[in-house]
Amino acid sequence: MPLSKQRFARPPTPPDTDTTLRRSERFYKRKDIPLDLSDAFDWLRDDSSAVKIGDKCYTFENHPGLVYLPNYLNEHDQKRMIKLSLRDIPAPPNRNSLDAHYKIPTEGLWHHYAANTKTDVAVPRAATEPPREMPSYYAPSGERPLINNQPSTFEALKQIAREHNPEIPPSPTVKPLNGERAMYKLRWTNIGHYYHWGLKQYDFSVRDPQTAGPIAIPQPVAQVCKGAVEAIPWQRTCVAEAAEEWKKGYKPDAGIINYYNLNDTLMAHVDRSEVTSSLPLVSISLGHSAVFLIGDDERESISPPTPIVLRSGDVVVMSGPTRRSYHGVPRILERSLPPHLQNEQEDDEWEPFARYLSTARINVNVRQTGLSDQQIAELVSV
Numbered sequence: 001m002p003l004s005k006q007r008f009a010r011p012p013t014p015p016d017t018d019t020t021l022r023r024s025e026r027f028y029k030r031k032d033i034p035l036d037l038s039d040a041f042d043w044l045r046d047d048s049s050a051v052k053i054g055d056k057c058y059t060f061e062n063h064p065g066l067v068y069l070p071n072y073l074n075e076h077d078q079k080r081m082i083k084l085s086l087r088d089i090p091a092p093p094n095r096n097s098l099d100a101h102y103k104i105p106t107e108g109l110w111h112h113y114a115a116n117t118k119t120d121v122a123v124p125r126a127a128t129e130p131p132r133e134m135p136s137y138y139a140p141s142g143e144r145p146l147i148n149n150q151p152s153t154f155e156a157l158k159q160i161a162r163e164h165n166p167e168i169p170p171s172p173t174v175k176p177l178n179g180e181r182a183m184y185k186l187r188w189t190n191i192g193h194y195y196h197w198g199l200k201q202y203d204f205s206v207r208d209p210q211t212a213g214p215i216a217i218p219q220p221v222a223q224v225c226k227g228a229v230e231a232i233p234w235q236r237t238c239v240a241e242a243a244e245e246w247k248k249g250y251k252p253d254a255g256i257i258n259y260y261n262l263n264d265t266l267m268a269h270v271d272r273s274e275v276t277s278s279l280p281l282v283s284i285s286l287g288h289s290a291v292f293l294i295g296d297d298e299r300e301s302i303s304p305p306t307p308i309v310l311r312s313g314d315v316v317v318m319s320g321p322t323r324r325s326y327h328g329v330p331r332i333l334e335r336s337l338p339p340h341l342q343n344e345q346e347d348d349e350w351e352p353f354a355r356y357l358s359t360a361r362i363n364v365n366v367r368q369t370g371l372s373d374q375q376i377a378e379l380v381s382v
Ligand SMILES: O=C(O)CCC(=O)C(=O)O
Pocket: 001, 002, 256, 258, 266, 271, 283, 285, 292, 327, 328, 329, 363, 365
């Protein structure tokens, strides 16, 4: 999972060497000069810096296992996925970024956002819960190390599943939020197996309260990801041999929905918490466009990273060696919301979604932990 988004990072970013990746991140973040996208890969403008392996399907020579499917989701499916991401999925058993600090009404937040409720609906937990100590696995305040978290192992996950691993204590300073403020403060919703941000590991002690079993990925999300993996002409990629195995056993079981406001960025990181280091990660872009930046497996690498313009409906698949590549989102593109996601009359439910999207991008980021059904059963029963 990524490091925290920049707006959450209260302490300053530690001094970093001036790597090609950092330089490129800074370039796309700059708001004091007009944005220059001439070096970014944009399939609508020029496809010469990528390898076209199918209709709307590209690979990149420097990133073995990276597959880009522009405009994979049609307008109807984008809207369906947006409704799921905002209205349906941010509710139990899926945890979200506000849950640790706020009590959220059982009907969720969307309903209040859509109805423009002016009363406070997310109330600070600290007001009603006894104070708790900060668990040692959270970095002391004032420090934000550049974490190179270790790849996960089954044994480590077993140990975590046996323990009760408290979340960060509720903040004593947060203020109550109405529906609108709460939705704009929402940074992520967890889907599938629970990812513990303090431990930077999946925590199987957190189960679906209804089934007491593992938390499942919402079915429509799993289906879209499966469809994308099956749509790729893997035999034309340089990971063709390994892909034969992935295709057979592809079963996404974990992930995160990221919500970005126009000024948000996501710092370059590697998603290392999955036991597997090569199974496909499927990433769906919705709403405003963004610059996605991908390098290789070293933060200090001297080779220049590849910037790609991602639009609503685009899918990026990271697999094979690229699964361990640094990547991030240094820029959301202003004024890039496509007309079909703006307010329209045919769908009378759409108005609040258009309102939300007018300043937002959503990313549905879906992984496979690489654990067998038997291993998962063992983890949820310890
Ligand atoms: O927003 C994106 O396109 C990428 C998100 C990401 O890298 C992550 O969630 O790990």
